[in-house]
Amino acid sequence: MFLQEMDWHPVILSVRVAIIATILVSCLGVPLTRFMARKEFYGKDVVEAVITLPLVLPPSVVGYGLLMLIGKNGLLGKHLADMGITLVFTWYAAVFAATVVAFPLMYQSAKAAFMSVDLDFEKAARTLGASEARIFFTVTLPLAWPGILAGLVLTFARALGEFGATLMVAGNIPGLTQTIPTAIYFAVESGKDVLARTLVVIITVFSFCVIFWVNRWAKKQKY
């Protein structure tokens, strides 16, 4: 059948990129968001605007910015090149692009989630002698969890579907950096209708299932 002779590389790579990007976004995003949700400092609005910018900028602009950063002559890329590391046109660049583009979604959801946790719970824990770390893991995080989970899902879905910036920094090398969205684009361009349709069905069904399951699960988590 067609599915057996189909090239599964883009599917596997897309899922891998999305999973790693989601992990990166959570590890960086949750602590940063917790900090931003509770602290006021000079220039906070500017920092928040910068974090949210990739959400509204055209993907080509984000891609261009990433090239200036990790490209062969880029700010970071230059030093990496000296060490013999090239990021552009590898699947690491795809992870990088997906992380940057999906980060604002996590930031927005997690920030709303942290802000919704009544400060009195943290204060109560403090008067009961709990350390700040223990308060975070036993009170703040569990109470903010539904919102953070929503952020995780959005991040994953966005990372899975990332196209523009990925194409610019990771390219479209079949078997190496070709993800589902880029594969669809080039399948349509070269008239491979069946392949394009199959990939469209796969990513649509998969995204639908993830979002559907998480929404059902989040409904049960209300207090």
Added chain:
Amino acid sequence: MQVDDQILVLLGPSGCGKTTTLSLLAGLFRPDEGFIKLNNQTLYSSVDKTNKPPQSRDIGYLFQNYALFPHMTVRQNVFYGLKSKKSRQASAALDPVELLDSFGVGHLIDRYPSQLSGGEKQRAALARALIVQPKLLLLDEPLSALDKNTKTVLRQELKKLHQQWQIPFILVTHDEDDASFLGDIIVTIENGHIKEHYLNAISA
């Protein structure tokens, strides 16, 4: 202001700084200047630049909305304070189950706060605050969220509780009735000015 093993009531209209006063005492909010001492231990002093964190102040706090952790059962709520390092060292630990029983909420130990009535929530929150054996108990509007009957019962229970524990209580209320029933000392805050009334003779 000064209080011995009595009930001090802070009385005043909302927004006059009663809750802020409790926050200052508990260390949840940093004062600009002055000092706070508990049993001759300095908790805060702007002169010495000392400021003990709330975790090590040994002050119990009953929040106005009780602030029971909604994702934990009554049991987990009450055990929460016992799990911190400091109180584990305390030798004569209280039995949480016994304490809850003595408050009449022992049978609700595996329920979540959302499954409790207002009065039950307050008893559970009191048990949680007292299980770590604080040296001072702060109560922020403990009776305001309750209906009239529960209120009368709990008012008496609070008074009894105070006699059992022999630690100072500082209680915030806007209700003059509650204030005169519970208070040994009543401190009125009005337009930022403080007036003290000693009612020892009446309540003794």
